[in-house]
Amino acid sequence: MLLIYDGPIDVPELLARWYGAEHKSNFGAMVNFVGTVREEGGIEALSFDIYRPVLQSWFDAWQKRLEERGALLAMAHSQGDVPVHTSSFACAIFSPKRRVALEMLDAFVEDFKANAPIWKYDVVNGERLYAKSRSTPMRGSGLLAQNTPGGAR
Template identity: 30%
Template sequence: MEKIHKPKKVFVQGPISPDFVSKSIASHQSKTNIGAHAIFLGQIRADKKETGVVSGIEYTAYEEMAEQAFHEIREAAFAKFELSCMHIYHSLGIVPTGEISLFVFVSSPHRRAAFEASEYIVEEIKANVPIFGKELVGEGGEFVWKENT
């Protein structure tokens, strides 16, 4: 029988700080059944656009739908890979360039499962979670809907 995990809160306001990431890593030192962690950090790029350079992204979401999609991705990853634990955090609001907007932290007894699960989770988030980004572009600070690539 598969274990069903309770839904976890994913969204945080603004950027995800390096301190938050390091505390998350440190909190796993006592979990001695873990042999590997895979961490994905999505960082905002200063892409060049026709009207200027991206200085940040403002994220919005259909939160209830997005939280349900995150839960479904978590459950699928736990079913597909041998994982000890998993944490997913995504920003809402404005995240300046150079800052982190997505933090996926996967732990497993073995490295292969951690690597594969991390990639699977990030691809599923990009494809299936209703999160929308508007890029803040140029000196006038106009917002332009972000296109996922």
């Protein structure tokens, strides 16, 4: 269950959709996370580019990891502009036991921030500016790599 939205996510509709799809599947827990764009540094929105083939592969690996624990993963992310006070990211983990869902949610969100192929921009005065200071290098990509005496790391 990987969904890509153009613009902000309709969170009430999305959570109801996920709950409706799985509430009879005998999972004991649905744990979710919703990321909301904060008003800070003069931004009026965040804007996102997504490399879908790599995102799908990354998501599929997480889905398999969760299936091994008897759990199911759902995720939604925005592409394009997402105004402040609206949501760009949501995920839910369904699990027979709450502990698995809670533990895996934390691991998933941290890995998402570090490795999902999604690039973030600030929108300030209608201009899209790469948010390098709040971005994380993607493992193996060279994007944001810093030069070190021994070469790129």
